[in-house]
Amino acid sequence: MTSAEELNFTALSKRHEGASHYANIWYGHYVFSITIVYAMIVVLLQYMNKRSRTPVKNRFLRRIRFFDPWAHLTLLSIPIIIAFFSSHYSWRKNLSVYMKRVGRLSYALIPLNLFYNLRFSNSMNYIDLIPLHKWLSRILCLLALIHSIAFFIMWATEGVLVEAVSDPYMALGVAIFAMVIILMFCSLKPFRRRYYNAFYIIHNLMNFSFIIMTPIHSKPGIVFPLLITNIILLCLQIFIKMWFVKPVTVVKKIVESDSSLVVIQFPRECIDRPDFSLITHVRISEYSSRWNPLFWIYPSHPYTVASIAGDNTLDLVITENTFKLKEGHKYAMINYYCQQSKIPPSFFERDPARLRDVQIICGGSGIAFGLPIFRYLLNLENSGMESNIKRCELIWLINDVVQLDVLKHIFKYDSMPENFTFRVFVSHTAGGNSGSVGDLSDNTDLEIEMDSLAIKNGEEAPYQNVKFRRFDFVDDAKHLKESFDPWVFCCGPDRLISGATQFAKDGNINLVTESYGF
Secondary structure: OOHHHHHHHHHHHHHHHHHHOOOOHHHHHHHHHHHHHHHHHHHHHHHHHHHOOOOOOOHHHHHHHOOOHHHHHHHHHHHHHHHHOOOOOOOOOOHHHHHHHHHHHHHHOHHHHHHHOOOOOOOOOHHHHHHHHHHHHHHHHHHHHHHHHHHHHHHHHOOOHHHHHHOHHHHHHHHHHHHHHHHHHHOOHHHHHHOHHHHHHHHHHHHHHHHHHHHHHOOOOOHHHHHHHHHHHHHHHHHHHHHOEEEEEOOEEEEOOOOOEEEEEEEHHHOOOOOOOOOEEEEEEOOOOOOOHHHHHOOOEEEEEOOOOOOOEEEEEEEOOOOOOOOOOEEEEEEEEEOHHHOOHHHHOOOOOOOEEEEEEEEHHHHHHHHHHHHHHHHHHHOOOOOOEEEEEEEEEEOOHHHHHHHHHHOOOOOOOOOEEEEEEEOOOOOOOOOOOOOOOOOOOOEEEHHHHOOOOOOOOOOOEEEOOOOOHHHHOHHHHHOOEEEEEEEEOHHHHHHHHHHHHHHOOEEEEEEOOO
């Protein structure tokens, strides 16, 4: 850089600082204060979902209570946007003030995003907050890009782009801009699903770099309270992961021939509570020691528990991919997470005057989600206590009938009341590789009674019939719209969840869902 260029850029920098240099400090503190209040509201909502039995009739309030990301982000953005434009600085004369404000807003929201990612065992259901974490992360990246691109355009217009990015502090901003671009690319669903380990590593590295590098780049600084809060939250995440980890050994791995589903059994003592709630999941790391660097570099894997508290083993039903659990091998269990707050407390009330109609719909390994709920209701029905279950139906959607063989390892029963049924829908022809056999026509409806597909060795099958076609909410769940107290529990791919959500919305039906990927 020549002396003339240095003088030009120095003059430009002073002009952009001037009296407005400290104009955005208050805004960063204001946004931070708003996020603290909002985080307290999130904790209160989590508590209400566990304790409150009062249904919420207003649609927007219901979306707030159950953490709809758009409802929450709308609520959060209102005071932030109002304050953003509340300034005596002219847009025309002090445009750089607002450009800097966008960057400060991006960093001021990071503590809230880290808070979303805290994984406490029972005090908070972090699964509810994952959609909020994803969308807020996207907004943070977008704000950072807007901040950077706006300055690039301004510098290019004023003829000092090269000089500006040559400044060490501004060069750091360019590096942050490049990292955000890389992170946004790696966050795209095709890349994330195919190379999840790479995404996870890049995400954590970029997140840490953004937290540390931005305060160095920013003028004036944002060390207190933002950087300090971010470091505290990062340390808290590390502490939680270290404190709750325990080594566990696979007692048994059950693989049925030609089936893509595998049953993994851990000792029941892995969850040290005598009773654990429905919809509980565990996180498993393939590295059993917390002191192994790879334990921290690679992600853990979440699995829904297919057992109920009274079982002798902790069963998982999984579709194996690149990560394969091996019998007799030791792994690390990073805590267990009870998600019963997903189920409104009113579901557990037994009022004989309110006859309840329940349909539990699971796709593939999602049977681990639905089976404990079905068994819980079945045990209540068989206990002799007064019941309000008019009808309870477990529906399992699978690719191939060979997957039925896993049932004998996870579902044993003595009797099935008449008002309880277990149906199976198979989307491919029997006995073949589901990846090489075309889907059956939706018009095909081949119903096979349970005796013809009984589990091997003459054991009685728990399912009443098998249908070789796709499940359809309109045809196969229409009776729920005529019920007094209808409930749908659904676990599966996004398409199935979307169908269940729309069906429940149209029929005013209680709905509890869980996506494959959480």
